[in-house]
Amino acid sequence: MGRQRISNEDTIAAIATPPGNGGIAVIRISGPKSSEILELIFKPVQRKAGAGALESHRLYHGHAVNPSTGEIADEVLCVLMRSPNSYTGEDAVEIHSHGGHLVPKRILEILFSLGVRPANPGEFSLRAFLNGKMDLAQAEAVSDIINARTEEGLKQAELQLEGALSQKIAAFKELTLDILAEIEAQVDFPEDEIDPAAKEVIASGINNLISGIHSLLDTYEEGRIIKHGVKTAILGKPNVGKSSLLNMLLMKERAIVSPLPGTTRDFIEESIDVRGIPLVLIDTAGIRKTYDEIEHEGVRLAKKKAEEAELLLVVLDGSVALDSDDMEVLQGAAGKSAIFILNKSDKGIKLTLGALPSIVHPDRIVHTSAKLGSGTEELKDSIRGLLTGGNTHTDGGEIILTELRHKLALEKAAHGLTSFLKLLENGDSPEFLAIELRAALDSLGEITGEVTTEDILGRIFSKFCIGK
Ligand SMILES: Nc1nc2c(ncn2[C@@H]2O[C@H](COP(=O)(O)OP(=O)(O)OP(=O)(O)O)[C@@H](O)[C@H]2O)c(=O)[nH]1
Ligand SMILES: [Mg+2]
Numbered sequence: 504m505g506r507q508r509i510s511n512e513d514t515i516a517a518i519a520t521p522p523g524n525g526g527i528a529v530i531r532i533s534g535p536k537s538s539e540i541l542e543l544i545f546k547p548v549q550r551k552a553g554a555g556a557l558e559s560h561r562l563y564h565g566h567a568v569n570p571s572t573g574e575i576a577d578e579v580l581c582v583l584m585r586s587p588n589s590y591t592g593e594d595a596v597e598i599h600s601h602g603g604h605l606v607p608k609r610i611l612e613i614l615f616s617l618g619v620r621p622a623n624p625g626e627f628s629l630r631a632f633l634n635g636k637m638d639l640a641q642a643e644a645v646s647d648i649i650n651a652r653t654e655e656g657l658k659q660a661e662l663q664l665e666g667a668l669s670q671k672i673a674a675f676k677e678l679t680l681d682i683l684a685e686i687e688a689q690v691d692f693p694e695d696e697i698d699p700a701a702k703e704v705i706a707s708g709i710n711n712l713i714s715g716i717h718s719l720l721d722t723y724e725e726g727r728i729i730k731h732g733v734k735t736a737i738l739g740k741p742n743v744g745k746s747s748l749l750n751m752l753l754m755k756e757r758a759i760v761s762p763l764p765g766t767t768r769d770f771i772e773e774s775i776d777v778r779g780i781p782l783v784l785i786d787t788a789g790i791r792k793t794y795d796e797i798e799h800e801g802v803r804l805a806k807k808k809a810e811e812a813e814l815l816l817v818v819l820d821g822s823v824a825l826d827s828d829d830m831e832v833l834q835g836a837a838g839k840s841a842i843f844i845l846n847k848s849d850k851g852i853k854l855t856l857g858a859l860p861s862i863v864h865p866d867r868i869v870h871t872s873a874k875l876g877s878g879t880e881e882l883k884d885s886i887r888g889l890l891t892g893g894n895t896h897t898d899g900g901e902i903i904l905t906e907l908r909h910k911l912a913l914e915k916a917a918h919g920l921t922s923f924l925k926l927l928e929n930g931d932s933p934e935f936l937a938i939e940l941r942a943a944l945d946s947l948g949e950i951t952g953e954v955t956t957e958d959i960l961g962r963i964f965s966k967f968c969i970g971k
Contacts, residue, residue: 515622519970525602537594559585592634625967639952655779667902689933722903732781739818740828741789747873768801778887821845919943
Protein backbone atom coordinates (compact mmCIF):
# COMPACT_ATOMS: atom_id res chain seq x y z
CA MET A 504 0.00 0.00 0.00
CA GLY A 505 1.47 3.26 -1.09
CA ARG A 506 -1.12 5.58 0.35
CA GLN A 507 1.05 6.76 3.22
CA ARG A 508 4.05 7.52 1.05
CA ILE A 509 2.26 10.02 -1.14
CA SER A 510 2.72 13.29 0.68
CA ASN A 511 -0.10 15.70 1.23
CA GLU A 512 1.70 17.87 3.72
CA ASP A 513 2.61 20.45 1.11
CA THR A 514 0.31 23.24 0.11
CA ILE A 515 -0.22 23.10 -3.64
CA ALA A 516 -1.59 25.51 -6.22
CA ALA A 517 -2.51 25.54 -9.90
CA ILE A 518 -4.58 27.50 -12.37
CA ALA A 519 -7.74 25.43 -12.69
CA THR A 520 -9.16 27.14 -15.77
CA PRO A 521 -7.82 26.38 -19.27
CA PRO A 522 -4.97 28.53 -20.58
CA GLY A 523 -5.80 31.35 -22.95
CA ASN A 524 -8.03 34.38 -22.99
CA GLY A 525 -11.16 34.21 -20.90
CA GLY A 526 -13.19 36.43 -18.63
CA ILE A 527 -12.11 34.84 -15.39
CA ALA A 528 -9.36 32.49 -14.26
CA VAL A 529 -9.55 30.38 -11.13
CA ILE A 530 -6.45 29.69 -9.09
CA ARG A 531 -6.81 26.83 -6.74
CA ILE A 532 -4.85 26.23 -3.53
CA SER A 533 -5.05 23.23 -1.21
CA GLY A 534 -3.14 22.12 1.86
CA PRO A 535 -2.49 23.03 5.47
CA LYS A 536 -1.10 26.51 4.74
CA SER A 537 -3.97 27.62 2.49
CA SER A 538 -5.61 29.87 5.02
CA GLU A 539 -2.34 31.43 6.25
CA ILE A 540 -1.25 32.12 2.65
CA LEU A 541 -4.60 33.67 1.84
CA GLU A 542 -4.29 36.04 4.80
CA LEU A 543 -0.89 37.11 3.42
CA ILE A 544 -1.86 37.79 -0.16
CA PHE A 545 -5.49 38.88 0.06
CA LYS A 546 -6.77 42.26 1.18
CA PRO A 547 -10.57 42.33 1.35
CA VAL A 548 -12.17 45.63 0.38
CA GLN A 549 -14.78 45.76 3.13
CA ARG A 550 -12.97 44.16 6.00
CA LYS A 551 -12.57 46.30 9.06
CA ALA A 552 -9.23 46.36 10.85
CA GLY A 553 -9.11 43.84 13.66
CA ALA A 554 -11.86 41.68 12.15
CA GLY A 555 -11.39 37.95 12.77
CA ALA A 556 -10.19 35.35 10.32
CA LEU A 557 -11.87 34.98 6.94
CA GLU A 558 -15.00 32.87 7.21
CA SER A 559 -15.22 29.55 5.47
CA HIS A 560 -17.37 29.22 2.33
CA ARG A 561 -17.84 32.94 1.93
CA LEU A 562 -16.97 34.86 -1.17
CA TYR A 563 -14.85 37.94 -0.51
CA HIS A 564 -14.09 40.81 -2.83
CA GLY A 565 -10.68 42.43 -2.63
CA HIS A 566 -7.16 42.58 -3.98
CA ALA A 567 -4.49 39.96 -4.42
CA VAL A 568 -1.23 41.58 -3.37
CA ASN A 569 2.42 40.67 -3.33
CA PRO A 570 3.16 40.75 0.44
CA SER A 571 6.87 41.45 -0.05
CA THR A 572 6.31 44.63 -2.13
CA GLY A 573 2.72 45.54 -1.26
CA GLU A 574 1.98 45.72 -5.00
CA ILE A 575 -1.53 44.86 -6.13
CA ALA A 576 -1.57 41.88 -8.51
CA ASP A 577 -5.25 42.00 -9.40
CA GLU A 578 -8.76 42.71 -8.17
CA VAL A 579 -10.21 39.34 -7.24
CA LEU A 580 -12.94 37.35 -5.58
CA CYS A 581 -11.86 34.58 -3.29
CA VAL A 582 -13.25 31.90 -1.08
CA LEU A 583 -11.71 29.83 1.69
CA MET A 584 -13.11 26.35 2.26
CA ARG A 585 -12.00 24.91 5.54
CA SER A 586 -11.23 21.24 6.04
CA PRO A 587 -13.01 18.87 5.81
CA ASN A 588 -15.65 20.67 3.75
CA SER A 589 -13.72 21.14 0.55
CA TYR A 590 -13.12 19.11 -2.61
CA THR A 591 -9.79 17.82 -1.33
CA GLY A 592 -10.91 17.54 2.28
CA GLU A 593 -8.09 19.95 3.21
CA ASP A 594 -8.17 23.69 3.76
CA ALA A 595 -8.59 24.99 0.24
CA VAL A 596 -8.85 28.35 -1.49
CA GLU A 597 -10.13 29.50 -4.85
CA ILE A 598 -9.10 32.87 -6.21
CA HIS A 599 -11.11 34.24 -9.12
CA SER A 600 -8.91 36.67 -11.00
CA HIS A 601 -9.08 38.28 -14.42
CA GLY A 602 -8.41 35.76 -17.18
CA GLY A 603 -5.69 35.67 -19.80
CA HIS A 604 -2.11 34.50 -19.51
CA LEU A 605 -0.52 37.11 -17.32
CA VAL A 606 -2.71 37.85 -14.31
CA PRO A 607 -3.23 34.26 -13.10
CA LYS A 608 0.45 33.50 -13.68
CA ARG A 609 1.43 36.57 -11.64
CA ILE A 610 -0.72 35.43 -8.72
CA LEU A 611 0.59 31.89 -8.98
CA GLU A 612 4.16 33.18 -8.84
CA ILE A 613 3.39 35.10 -5.66
CA LEU A 614 2.06 31.86 -4.16
CA PHE A 615 5.18 29.95 -5.20
CA SER A 616 7.38 32.63 -3.66
CA LEU A 617 5.61 31.93 -0.36
CA GLY A 618 6.50 28.22 -0.41
CA VAL A 619 3.42 26.87 -2.15
CA ARG A 620 4.30 24.07 -4.58
CA PRO A 621 2.94 23.71 -8.14
CA ALA A 622 0.29 20.97 -8.18
CA ASN A 623 0.87 17.86 -10.27
CA PRO A 624 -1.80 16.76 -12.76
CA GLY A 625 -4.79 15.38 -10.85
CA GLU A 626 -3.23 16.15 -7.47
CA PHE A 627 -6.34 17.83 -6.07
CA SER A 628 -8.39 14.75 -6.93
CA LEU A 629 -5.66 12.45 -5.60
CA ARG A 630 -5.86 14.31 -2.28
CA ALA A 631 -9.65 14.04 -2.33
CA PHE A 632 -9.22 10.28 -2.69
CA LEU A 633 -6.51 10.02 -0.03
CA ASN A 634 -8.64 12.05 2.37
CA GLY A 635 -11.64 9.77 1.81
CA LYS A 636 -13.79 12.37 0.02
CA MET A 637 -14.37 9.86 -2.75
CA ASP A 638 -13.24 6.41 -3.74
CA LEU A 639 -11.01 5.62 -6.67
CA ALA A 640 -13.80 4.82 -9.15
CA GLN A 641 -15.43 8.14 -8.27
CA ALA A 642 -12.14 10.02 -8.69
CA GLU A 643 -11.70 8.46 -12.13
CA ALA A 644 -15.20 9.66 -12.99
CA VAL A 645 -14.12 13.27 -12.33
CA SER A 646 -11.66 13.02 -15.18
CA ASP A 647 -14.28 11.26 -17.34
CA ILE A 648 -16.69 14.14 -16.80
CA ILE A 649 -14.10 16.62 -18.02
CA ASN A 650 -13.18 14.46 -21.02
CA ALA A 651 -16.69 13.28 -21.97
CA ARG A 652 -17.37 13.69 -25.67
CA THR A 653 -21.06 12.84 -25.84
CA GLU A 654 -24.04 13.40 -23.53
CA GLU A 655 -24.19 9.66 -22.99
CA GLY A 656 -20.55 9.52 -21.96
CA LEU A 657 -21.18 12.41 -19.60
CA LYS A 658 -24.22 10.71 -18.08
CA GLN A 659 -22.20 7.58 -17.37
CA ALA A 660 -19.38 9.58 -15.79
CA GLU A 661 -21.91 11.41 -13.59
CA LEU A 662 -23.47 8.14 -12.48
CA GLN A 663 -20.03 6.83 -11.60
CA LEU A 664 -19.18 9.99 -9.67
CA GLU A 665 -22.44 9.67 -7.73
CA GLY A 666 -21.23 6.23 -6.70
CA ALA A 667 -23.40 3.95 -8.87
CA LEU A 668 -20.46 1.70 -9.77
CA SER A 669 -19.04 1.82 -6.25
CA GLN A 670 -22.41 0.68 -4.86
CA LYS A 671 -22.49 -2.29 -7.23
CA ILE A 672 -18.98 -3.24 -6.20
CA ALA A 673 -19.92 -2.81 -2.52
CA ALA A 674 -22.87 -5.17 -3.02
CA PHE A 675 -20.57 -7.79 -4.60
CA LYS A 676 -18.20 -7.40 -1.68
CA GLU A 677 -20.99 -7.70 0.85
CA LEU A 678 -22.10 -11.03 -0.62
CA THR A 679 -18.52 -12.30 -0.69
CA LEU A 680 -17.98 -11.21 2.92
CA ASP A 681 -21.12 -13.01 4.09
CA ILE A 682 -19.85 -16.23 2.62
CA LEU A 683 -16.34 -15.62 3.90
CA ALA A 684 -17.80 -15.29 7.42
CA GLU A 685 -19.46 -18.68 7.06
CA ILE A 686 -16.30 -20.28 5.76
CA GLU A 687 -14.19 -18.71 8.49
CA ALA A 688 -16.54 -20.08 11.12
CA GLN A 689 -15.47 -23.50 9.88
CA VAL A 690 -11.74 -22.82 10.01
CA ASP A 691 -11.55 -23.99 13.61
CA PHE A 692 -13.00 -27.35 12.63
CA PRO A 693 -10.94 -28.26 9.57
CA GLU A 694 -11.64 -31.98 9.94
CA ASP A 695 -15.37 -31.47 9.58
CA GLU A 696 -16.64 -31.37 6.02
CA ILE A 697 -18.95 -28.46 5.37
CA ASP A 698 -22.50 -29.68 5.75
CA PRO A 699 -23.83 -30.58 2.24
CA ALA A 700 -26.93 -28.41 2.63
CA ALA A 701 -24.80 -25.43 3.67
CA LYS A 702 -22.45 -26.18 0.80
CA GLU A 703 -25.31 -25.96 -1.64
CA VAL A 704 -26.45 -22.60 -0.29
CA ILE A 705 -22.91 -21.26 -0.49
CA ALA A 706 -22.45 -22.53 -4.06
CA SER A 707 -25.68 -20.97 -5.20
CA GLY A 708 -24.76 -17.68 -3.55
CA ILE A 709 -21.39 -17.63 -5.31
CA ASN A 710 -22.99 -18.58 -8.62
CA ASN A 711 -25.37 -15.64 -8.34
CA LEU A 712 -22.47 -13.41 -7.53
CA ILE A 713 -20.49 -14.61 -10.54
CA SER A 714 -23.43 -14.04 -12.86
CA GLY A 715 -23.91 -10.54 -11.41
CA ILE A 716 -20.26 -9.79 -12.16
CA HIS A 717 -20.63 -11.20 -15.66
CA SER A 718 -23.67 -9.02 -16.37
CA LEU A 719 -21.61 -5.99 -15.45
CA LEU A 720 -18.68 -7.23 -17.56
CA ASP A 721 -21.05 -7.59 -20.53
CA THR A 722 -21.54 -3.81 -20.53
CA TYR A 723 -17.85 -3.09 -21.05
CA GLU A 724 -17.77 -3.12 -24.86
CA GLU A 725 -20.48 -0.48 -24.97
CA GLY A 726 -18.82 1.50 -22.20
CA ARG A 727 -15.42 1.38 -23.85
CA ILE A 728 -16.66 2.85 -27.12
CA ILE A 729 -18.82 5.46 -25.40
CA LYS A 730 -15.82 6.65 -23.43
CA HIS A 731 -12.98 6.25 -25.91
CA GLY A 732 -14.77 6.64 -29.23
CA VAL A 733 -14.31 4.69 -32.42
CA LYS A 734 -11.94 5.48 -35.29
CA THR A 735 -14.00 5.16 -38.43
CA ALA A 736 -12.60 5.35 -41.96
CA ILE A 737 -14.78 6.23 -44.95
CA LEU A 738 -13.49 4.10 -47.75
CA GLY A 739 -14.33 3.66 -51.43
CA LYS A 740 -13.14 4.21 -54.98
CA PRO A 741 -13.07 7.81 -56.26
CA ASN A 742 -16.27 9.77 -56.85
CA VAL A 743 -18.71 7.49 -55.00
CA GLY A 744 -19.56 10.30 -52.56
CA LYS A 745 -17.30 9.72 -49.55
CA SER A 746 -16.66 13.39 -48.90
CA SER A 747 -20.33 14.18 -49.52
CA LEU A 748 -21.20 11.57 -46.91
CA LEU A 749 -18.78 13.07 -44.40
CA ASN A 750 -20.36 16.49 -44.97
CA MET A 751 -23.84 14.99 -44.62
CA LEU A 752 -23.00 13.39 -41.27
CA LEU A 753 -21.29 16.53 -39.99
CA MET A 754 -24.06 18.73 -41.35
CA LYS A 755 -21.47 21.16 -42.68
CA GLU A 756 -19.30 21.59 -45.74
CA ARG A 757 -16.08 20.26 -44.33
CA ALA A 758 -14.57 18.42 -47.28
CA ILE A 759 -14.32 19.51 -50.92
CA VAL A 760 -16.81 17.69 -53.12
CA SER A 761 -16.46 17.67 -56.90
CA PRO A 762 -17.48 15.58 -59.89
CA LEU A 763 -13.78 14.99 -60.62
CA PRO A 764 -12.58 11.59 -59.41
CA GLY A 765 -9.57 11.95 -57.15
CA THR A 766 -10.69 15.13 -55.38
CA THR A 767 -9.73 14.11 -51.85
CA ARG A 768 -6.03 13.42 -51.48
CA ASP A 769 -5.10 14.01 -47.87
CA PHE A 770 -7.31 12.49 -45.21
CA ILE A 771 -9.73 14.62 -43.20
CA GLU A 772 -10.51 13.82 -39.58
CA GLU A 773 -13.59 15.07 -37.71
CA SER A 774 -15.38 14.04 -34.52
CA ILE A 775 -19.10 13.39 -34.42
CA ASP A 776 -21.63 12.04 -31.92
CA VAL A 777 -23.48 9.04 -33.34
CA ARG A 778 -26.24 7.96 -30.96
CA GLY A 779 -24.03 8.69 -27.97
CA ILE A 780 -20.87 7.18 -29.42
CA PRO A 781 -18.04 9.58 -30.26
CA LEU A 782 -16.84 8.66 -33.75
CA VAL A 783 -13.66 10.00 -35.23
CA LEU A 784 -14.60 10.04 -38.91
CA ILE A 785 -11.80 9.94 -41.43
CA ASP A 786 -12.55 10.81 -45.05
CA THR A 787 -9.92 9.33 -47.33
CA ALA A 788 -8.74 9.52 -50.93
CA GLY A 789 -10.64 7.31 -53.39
CA ILE A 790 -8.85 3.99 -53.85
CA ARG A 791 -7.78 3.20 -57.43
CA LYS A 792 -4.63 2.50 -59.42
CA THR A 793 -3.05 5.81 -60.28
CA TYR A 794 0.21 7.15 -61.67
CA ASP A 795 -0.27 10.56 -60.10
CA GLU A 796 2.32 10.68 -57.35
CA ILE A 797 0.28 12.75 -54.92
CA GLU A 798 -2.89 10.75 -55.46
CA HIS A 799 -0.87 7.57 -55.05
CA GLU A 800 0.31 8.80 -51.65
CA GLY A 801 -3.32 9.58 -50.79
CA VAL A 802 -4.35 6.02 -51.68
CA ARG A 803 -1.53 4.62 -49.53
CA LEU A 804 -2.70 6.77 -46.62
CA ALA A 805 -6.32 5.70 -47.18
CA LYS A 806 -5.35 2.05 -46.90
CA LYS A 807 -3.30 2.75 -43.79
CA LYS A 808 -6.22 4.62 -42.17
CA ALA A 809 -8.52 1.72 -43.04
CA GLU A 810 -6.14 -0.70 -41.34
CA GLU A 811 -5.99 1.41 -38.19
CA ALA A 812 -9.73 2.03 -38.06
CA GLU A 813 -12.02 0.02 -35.84
CA LEU A 814 -14.98 0.58 -38.17
CA LEU A 815 -15.18 1.07 -41.92
CA LEU A 816 -17.87 2.88 -43.83
CA VAL A 817 -17.44 1.37 -47.27
CA VAL A 818 -19.08 3.60 -49.86
CA LEU A 819 -20.27 2.30 -53.23
CA ASP A 820 -22.11 4.13 -55.97
CA GLY A 821 -25.42 2.28 -55.74
CA SER A 822 -26.66 3.68 -59.04
CA VAL A 823 -24.19 1.76 -61.19
CA ALA A 824 -22.73 -1.74 -61.32
CA LEU A 825 -19.64 -2.75 -59.34
CA ASP A 826 -16.27 -2.52 -61.03
CA SER A 827 -12.79 -3.81 -60.27
CA ASP A 828 -11.90 -0.73 -58.16
CA ASP A 829 -14.96 -1.43 -55.95
CA MET A 830 -13.90 -5.06 -55.67
CA GLU A 831 -10.46 -4.03 -54.47
CA VAL A 832 -12.02 -1.82 -51.82
CA LEU A 833 -14.38 -4.60 -50.72
CA GLN A 834 -11.55 -7.09 -50.48
CA GLY A 835 -9.65 -4.63 -48.29
CA ALA A 836 -12.64 -4.53 -45.93
CA ALA A 837 -12.78 -8.30 -45.45
CA GLY A 838 -12.53 -9.32 -41.83
CA LYS A 839 -13.19 -5.82 -40.50
CA SER A 840 -16.30 -4.33 -38.91
CA ALA A 841 -17.90 -2.55 -41.82
CA ILE A 842 -21.09 -0.94 -42.98
CA PHE A 843 -21.70 -0.91 -46.71
CA ILE A 844 -23.25 2.24 -48.02
CA LEU A 845 -24.99 2.27 -51.40
CA ASN A 846 -24.89 5.98 -52.09
CA LYS A 847 -26.57 8.05 -54.84
CA SER A 848 -29.89 6.31 -54.13
CA ASP A 849 -31.62 9.37 -55.65
CA LYS A 850 -30.48 8.08 -59.05
CA GLY A 851 -32.13 4.72 -58.39
CA ILE A 852 -30.39 1.71 -56.86
CA LYS A 853 -29.04 -0.66 -59.50
CA LEU A 854 -26.58 -2.56 -57.34
CA THR A 855 -28.28 -5.79 -56.32
CA LEU A 856 -27.40 -7.91 -53.33
CA GLY A 857 -26.59 -10.80 -55.67
CA ALA A 858 -23.89 -8.76 -57.37
CA LEU A 859 -22.11 -8.05 -54.09
CA PRO A 860 -19.46 -10.40 -52.74
CA SER A 861 -20.29 -12.52 -49.70
CA ILE A 862 -18.38 -10.30 -47.27
CA VAL A 863 -21.21 -7.79 -47.66
CA HIS A 864 -23.69 -8.87 -45.02
CA PRO A 865 -27.26 -7.89 -46.06
CA ASP A 866 -27.94 -6.46 -42.56
CA ARG A 867 -25.02 -4.11 -42.96
CA ILE A 868 -26.20 -2.39 -46.13
CA VAL A 869 -27.58 1.14 -45.92
CA HIS A 870 -28.93 3.21 -48.80
CA THR A 871 -28.09 6.90 -48.74
CA SER A 872 -28.28 9.92 -50.91
CA ALA A 873 -25.65 12.35 -49.77
CA LYS A 874 -27.05 14.72 -52.35
CA LEU A 875 -30.53 14.77 -50.79
CA GLY A 876 -29.31 14.10 -47.26
CA SER A 877 -31.35 10.92 -46.95
CA GLY A 878 -30.41 7.76 -45.09
CA THR A 879 -28.56 9.52 -42.26
CA GLU A 880 -30.76 8.14 -39.48
CA GLU A 881 -30.61 4.57 -40.83
CA LEU A 882 -26.85 4.90 -41.12
CA LYS A 883 -26.52 6.11 -37.51
CA ASP A 884 -28.75 3.29 -36.22
CA SER A 885 -26.72 0.82 -38.18
CA ILE A 886 -23.43 2.15 -36.80
CA ARG A 887 -24.66 2.04 -33.23
CA GLY A 888 -26.17 -1.43 -33.74
CA LEU A 889 -22.97 -2.85 -35.18
CA LEU A 890 -20.72 -1.34 -32.54
CA THR A 891 -22.78 -2.39 -29.55
CA GLY A 892 -23.89 -5.73 -30.99
CA GLY A 893 -27.48 -4.54 -30.64
CA ASN A 894 -27.19 -4.57 -26.82
CA THR A 895 -27.89 -1.25 -25.25
CA HIS A 896 -27.33 -1.15 -21.53
CA THR A 897 -27.46 2.58 -21.15
CA ASP A 898 -31.15 3.11 -21.97
CA GLY A 899 -32.47 2.48 -18.47
CA GLY A 900 -29.93 4.78 -16.82
CA GLU A 901 -27.93 1.73 -15.80
CA ILE A 902 -24.26 2.10 -14.86
CA ILE A 903 -21.92 0.43 -17.32
CA LEU A 904 -18.22 -0.39 -17.23
CA THR A 905 -16.14 2.11 -19.13
CA GLU A 906 -12.67 1.50 -17.75
CA LEU A 907 -10.33 -1.35 -18.65
CA ARG A 908 -8.87 -1.31 -15.14
CA HIS A 909 -12.31 -2.08 -13.70
CA LYS A 910 -12.93 -4.80 -16.25
CA LEU A 911 -9.66 -6.56 -15.47
CA ALA A 912 -10.29 -6.40 -11.72
CA LEU A 913 -13.80 -7.83 -12.14
CA GLU A 914 -12.48 -10.63 -14.32
CA LYS A 915 -9.92 -11.44 -11.66
CA ALA A 916 -12.64 -11.49 -9.01
CA ALA A 917 -14.88 -13.75 -11.12
CA HIS A 918 -11.93 -16.05 -11.73
CA GLY A 919 -11.19 -16.26 -8.00
CA LEU A 920 -14.82 -17.07 -7.23
CA THR A 921 -14.85 -19.81 -9.86
CA SER A 922 -11.73 -21.35 -8.30
CA PHE A 923 -13.48 -21.14 -4.94
CA LEU A 924 -16.42 -23.14 -6.32
CA LYS A 925 -14.08 -25.87 -7.56
CA LEU A 926 -12.36 -26.14 -4.19
CA LEU A 927 -15.73 -26.22 -2.44
CA GLU A 928 -16.85 -28.99 -4.75
CA ASN A 929 -13.64 -30.94 -4.03
CA GLY A 930 -14.22 -30.63 -0.30
CA ASP A 931 -11.01 -28.63 0.25
CA SER A 932 -10.27 -27.22 3.68
CA PRO A 933 -12.01 -23.98 4.71
CA GLU A 934 -8.64 -22.28 4.99
CA PHE A 935 -7.98 -22.68 1.27
CA LEU A 936 -11.53 -21.67 0.46
CA ALA A 937 -11.08 -18.49 2.48
CA ILE A 938 -7.89 -17.61 0.58
CA GLU A 939 -9.79 -17.59 -2.74
CA LEU A 940 -12.55 -15.42 -1.30
CA ARG A 941 -10.08 -12.94 0.12
CA ALA A 942 -8.32 -12.71 -3.24
CA ALA A 943 -11.68 -11.98 -4.91
CA LEU A 944 -12.36 -9.30 -2.30
CA ASP A 945 -8.98 -7.72 -2.99
CA SER A 946 -9.72 -7.62 -6.72
CA LEU A 947 -13.05 -5.91 -6.06
CA GLY A 948 -11.31 -3.53 -3.67
CA GLU A 949 -8.90 -2.49 -6.42
CA ILE A 950 -11.78 -0.87 -8.29
CA THR A 951 -12.78 1.41 -5.46
CA GLY A 952 -9.19 1.81 -4.27
CA GLU A 953 -9.23 0.10 -0.86
CA VAL A 954 -6.46 -2.03 -2.32
CA THR A 955 -4.05 0.06 -4.31
CA THR A 956 -0.42 0.97 -4.86
CA GLU A 957 1.41 4.23 -5.40
CA ASP A 958 2.13 3.03 -8.91
CA ILE A 959 -1.54 2.53 -9.76
CA LEU A 960 -2.47 5.89 -8.27
CA GLY A 961 0.35 7.56 -10.19
CA ARG A 962 -0.89 6.06 -13.43
CA ILE A 963 -4.51 7.07 -12.83
CA PHE A 964 -4.01 10.63 -11.64
CA SER A 965 -1.23 11.58 -14.06
CA LYS A 966 -3.85 11.38 -16.83
CA PHE A 967 -5.85 14.17 -15.20
CA CYS A 968 -5.40 17.79 -16.12
CA ILE A 969 -3.50 20.21 -13.92
CA GLY A 970 -5.77 22.00 -11.48
CA LYS A 971 -8.20 19.07 -11.09
N1 LIG B 1 -26.75 12.21 -57.46
C1 LIG B 1 -25.90 12.12 -56.46
N2 LIG B 1 -24.68 12.64 -56.54
C2 LIG B 1 -23.85 12.54 -55.49
C3 LIG B 1 -24.24 11.91 -54.29
N3 LIG B 1 -23.21 11.96 -53.43
C4 LIG B 1 -22.20 12.58 -54.07
N4 LIG B 1 -22.58 12.93 -55.31
C5 LIG B 1 -21.79 13.61 -56.33
O1 LIG B 1 -20.71 12.76 -56.68
C6 LIG B 1 -19.56 13.53 -56.96
C7 LIG B 1 -18.40 13.04 -56.11
O2 LIG B 1 -18.68 13.33 -54.76
P1 LIG B 1 -17.53 13.35 -53.67
O3 LIG B 1 -18.19 13.44 -52.36
O4 LIG B 1 -16.51 14.36 -54.00
O5 LIG B 1 -16.95 11.90 -53.88
P2 LIG B 1 -15.66 11.22 -53.19
O6 LIG B 1 -15.96 9.79 -53.03
O7 LIG B 1 -15.24 11.97 -52.01
O8 LIG B 1 -14.60 11.39 -54.35
P3 LIG B 1 -13.00 11.44 -54.25
O9 LIG B 1 -12.61 12.41 -53.20
O10 LIG B 1 -12.60 11.87 -55.60
O11 LIG B 1 -12.53 10.06 -53.95
C8 LIG B 1 -19.94 14.97 -56.70
O12 LIG B 1 -20.29 15.57 -57.94
C9 LIG B 1 -21.14 14.86 -55.80
O13 LIG B 1 -22.00 15.97 -55.90
C10 LIG B 1 -25.57 11.41 -54.20
O14 LIG B 1 -26.03 10.85 -53.20
N5 LIG B 1 -26.35 11.53 -55.32
MG1 LIG C 1 -13.55 12.97 -51.52
